[in-house]
Amino acid sequence: MNSKISAFQFYSILLLSRILITLTYTPKYTEGITASDMIFQTLFRFAFGIIITLPVFLLNKKNENELQNKNGTFPKIKALIFSAVFFYFSVTTVSRLDLFAGTVMFPETDVKFLILLVIVLCAYAASLGIEPIARSAVMFVIPVLLSLAFIFISLVKKMDFLNLTPLFYNGVFPVVKTSLNAVGRTVEYAVIAASLPFVKGNSKKGFFIWITVQTAITAIIFFFEGTVLGEFSNMQLFPVYTIASMAQFSFFRGLGAIITGVWILCAFLKISLLIFLQSKLISEAFGIKQITVTVVSAVLLSVVCLFVSGNVSRFNAVDSSLIKFVLIMVSVPVLAIAELITKRVKKCVKQ
């Protein structure tokens, strides 16, 4: 990445990307934990998030990230691993959007065309480079947060604290497992690991602010979801969309359309970023033209997503928490630790 973006821009993209995960979560990942535990598990996530990214920051502190080098086998392997992770998460993000569009927005229409449209436009955005994506993210952050605030203010009347259950009602283990699931679904940690060398400014401070803010937003969303829907949230396909649809403000009602808008904005940026990172890493590691990689990536993404589109069982097979967890663990802490150890060993051998 020749052009660097500021830490603020970088974490703005990641914040929107992370908000998308919260807005689109489905109860199948929650191990049946109660609404109160959903709020509480965000703290576990916060801790896990910091722990798994520590090696990445340590690696970058020592300026030893191999992605900065263009020669050798290791950078190529690393680029391939990251690209695979980003491709997989692009597939799941697009498929989730497809599931939402196909079940909630246009239940009687074939949404394949819309999915293709998303991929084409995201590929176009990716081809423009990281700077336009970052600048757009900064412009989207405030409207997205204001929209969410507007929805939640509209929901205040519908809140009922009796819907909240005592903490750890079903035990601690399901809460921890849900948090780990959530960490596994957070591709942003891999994005940090891949992009950190190319971010200017104080990225550590930025990371801390980002993880705190996203934890707070997630907790607030779960709090509203818990107090409005209670245990009914476990029966919804997209609980956040459900509560937004229940919101009413003055003569406006059914604010689900706002969530749709926020969802699409966030998804657009996230998919664009993931396509961009795949193409950038592959093109730099293997010397292929970036636009070629972008096109190939978009075509592959389209093929896989069209295969998954409209079939819930295929979606469930693709959107596996286990695969995601393994991919994040390998690409974030394991790869960073392996790289650190290799460097140390090489250093010792030299001495």
Add this chain to the structure above:
Amino acid sequence: MVINVKNWYRKKVDEITAPTKSDDEKTPVKPTVAENLEYLKSKLTPSFDVKYRKSEVDGIKFGFVMLDGMCDNELITEQLIIPIMRGIYETADGEKVLEAAADLISGSIDKSIQYELNASIREMLSGSLLMFVEGSERAVLFGVQKFPKRSISEPDSETQERGSKEGFSESFKDNVALLRRKIRTPVLKTEILEVGATSKTRVCIVYLSDRVNEKTLESVKKKIKNASFDVCLGSGYLEPFLGTEKASFFSGVGSTERPDVLTAKLSEGKIGIITDGTPYALFVPHLFTEYFHSLDDYLKKPYYAVSIRLLKIAAFFVGIFLPGIYVAICTFHQEVIPETMIFDICLQESFVPLPVMIEALIMHTVFEIVKEAGLRMPKSIGNAVSIVGALVIGDAAVSAGLVAAPMLIIIGLTSISSFVIPSLYDVSSLLRVILIIVGGISGFYGIMLVFATVIINMAAVAPYGIPFTSPLSPTKTGAWRDSVFRADWRTLGKKRLQTDRLDK
């Protein structure tokens, strides 16, 4: 396959076009008047308006060439011909006579020496009087231009309530003079370049040397020099060369008809480009937020200026999104409208035989036709067109059940809103059509997708390293005092904006 199609298309273009080439042949001025006049005649005949005159004073031959209708005949007779003819030349050496003759002319008349005939012809064709002297291998050009031109008047496209009533005109020198009147400082620099292989149109780059970014200035000059076209008939010809190279709805080049606005831009370190024969000056770098600024903002109280700016932003979004959102709501998201309103809308739309999207597209097209007709027609007929548009197409179409009344309100409101910022009209008109279509096919889903794409497209524009979306993104909070907001002059006046600091 793609290459073959490209080659085929290139061939087809070559069949009906010729390369734009400049006549750069250099011919030195000849020592005899007759030879020089012959050369000019060979180049210019037949041209009834080119006048050639030969005179002799004390045995020294003089030759004059001028373009009738482009020169001030009275000035030529009184200030040039009479002094030269009455002059006493104590030598027969052509070079010395030429210098002596030139010295006899009043200092208020521009004088320039040329050694080359084709360059002399170009100068003469722009209204200078060309003089040869026997024995001299130089020619003198006197600036005696006087051609029909429009006087300075109030700009049509940027009317201000309390601002000056002066606007740029087609005369290039008048435009520079208007700027000079507003900035009385030696740091105002004006550099002339020529564009257009055939038209040789003069382009003046203006800037304040104490604050302009040298890199940007060099880049602007390079872009203008590399601009390749045959004739340049307006500043818009240069815009694609000066703007972003990326395919975008926005170019990153600003345009103004007002000298005061250009002065304000120059004071921020921007570069102005004045093209001869056009009343619109360009300036770079241009930011998106500047579309919502006007001179009146700075002449009124800040709170009012801010409210007007917010109103303009709202109008811009209404102008783009309203029909698309209306179509999306009527087609997919009826739940967001209050019940009482939805019943009314449904009732009205139920009488219309067309789908809402098609109805919106038709109404939009009808409006654009009425607008174009009103714009191109003689003003007296233009009013009649407006009445026909409003009464016949509007009222009658609703009565006949061809269009629903809410749709008419939406299109009317949209059209008025898009005129709040005339410089963004083309962008908003195009986006409106796109959003009507995507709103009708995919509701909010498509609208948000297009919105995101437009924003990212806009964010990619940064032709001189200054992002078009600055100071919003990259966030430069220091510049917010005069972006969407407008601080008091007591604050603004202390420090001026330095545009090149708005980079990434």
